[in-house]
Amino acid sequence: MKSFKLLALTLSLLPACLAAQESSADSTQFHAGQWGLQFGSNFDLANVGILKFTSPHSAWMLLLEFNGATGSGTSVDQFGTPTDVHRHSMGFGTGIGRRFYQTPRHKVRSFQSIGLRAGYSDLKQTLASVTPSIYKSTQWVAGVFGELGAGYWVTPNLSLGGTGTVSAVYTHGHTESPSGEQKEHGWAVSGVEVLLVVGLYF
Numbered sequence: 035m036k037s038f039k040l041l042a043l044t045l046s047l048l049p050a051c052l053a054a055q056e057s058s059a060d061s062t063q064f065h066a067g068q069w070g071l072q073f074g075s076n077f078d079l080a081n082v083g084i085l086k087f088t089s090p091h092s093a094w095m096l097l098l099e100f101n102g103a104t105g106s107g108t109s110v111d112q113f114g115t116p117t118d119v120h121r122h123s124m125g126f127g128t129g130i131g132r133r134f135y136q137t138p139r140h141k142v143r144s145f146q147s148i149g150l151r152a153g154y155s156d157l158k159q160t161l162a163s164v165t166p167s168i169y170k171s172t173q174w175v176a177g178v179f180g181e182l183g184a185g186y187w188v189t190p191n192l193s194l195g196g197t198g199t200v201s202a203v204y205t206h207g208h209t210e211s212p213s214g215e216q217k218e219h220g221w222a223v224s225g226v227e228v229l230l231v232v233g234l235y236f
Contacts, residue, residue, distance in 0.1 A: 063139050064090045069236045074197060074229035078103075081229065085133065095147060096198040097129040101155075109161065118162040127153025129179060144194075147181035151201060175222075177203030185233060193233035198226045 068092065070085035082101040088094065102124040109117045131149015153175045161167040178201065185195025201224040209216045 064093070064135065064235075072231050072233045073233075074231040076108075076227075076229050079227070079229070085235075091135050093133045093135075095129075095131050095133045095149065096144070096148075097127075097131075097151070099125075099127040099129070099153065101125045109202065120160045120162065121158070123155070123157045123172055125153060125155035126162050127151060127175075131179070133181075141187045142184065144182075144184045147179075147197075149179055150177070151179045151203070152176040154205075165214045168210075169212075171207065173207040175203040175205050177201055177221075183231070185231070191235050193231075193235070194235070197229050197231055199229070200224060200226055 039236050064087045066074075066088055068087040070087070070137075072081075072083035072085065074081045074083070079099060079101045081097055084096045085093045086095075104122050106121070107119045109119045111117065129149050129151035131147050133145055133147040135143055135145045137143050155173045155175075157169075157171040159169040161169075173236045179199055180201075183195060185193040187193045203222055203224070204219070205222050206219045207217065209218075228234035
């Protein structure tokens with residue numbers, strides 16, 4: 035009898051528990067007019083994304099990307115002569131597109147993004163020999179990108195996850211070296227660029 039009463043009590047409370055869970059899930063749903071910030075990074079690149087939601091399932095997205103590196107090393111020629119090498123690179127880019135979310139009421143959500151992107155990169159390398167040699171390279175790119183991602187919503191205002199992005203871009207490059215100048219242009223498809231991302235939502 036006690037077991038029957040316990041079971042009856044459990045079943046009577048179940049709808050209330052489910053309603054509470056649904057109410058909690060509703061609080062994590064996006065809404066039109068909501069804003070979000072996304073911070074992404076890997077070993078080579080960092081970006082910031084600004085999200086403007088137009089519905090619980092979609093948002094406009096503006097991306098700002100940055101990368102840079104400075105390093106020094108030694109190069110040895112065929113005669114065994116060492117030469118100090120100094121290398122500096124930097125780049126930035128921007129993109130705009132649309133993002134689409136699945137299961138917007140769940141803590142684990144997948145999303146896809148498509149859009150347009152453009153960027154610029156600059157590389158300078160100096161060989162500090164008796165007669166220093168300087169190599170310079172600049173490149174402009176413009177094209178389209180596609181992104182797949184997923185995240186875990188720790189709270190309605192904080193998510194942790196990752197993205198993978200592929201781009202198809204038109205490139206225009208210019209290289210200067212002691213042997214002369216070279217220009218090149220054409221289409222290129224990038225490999226998958228993986229980022230760890232943190233999202234904030236307001």
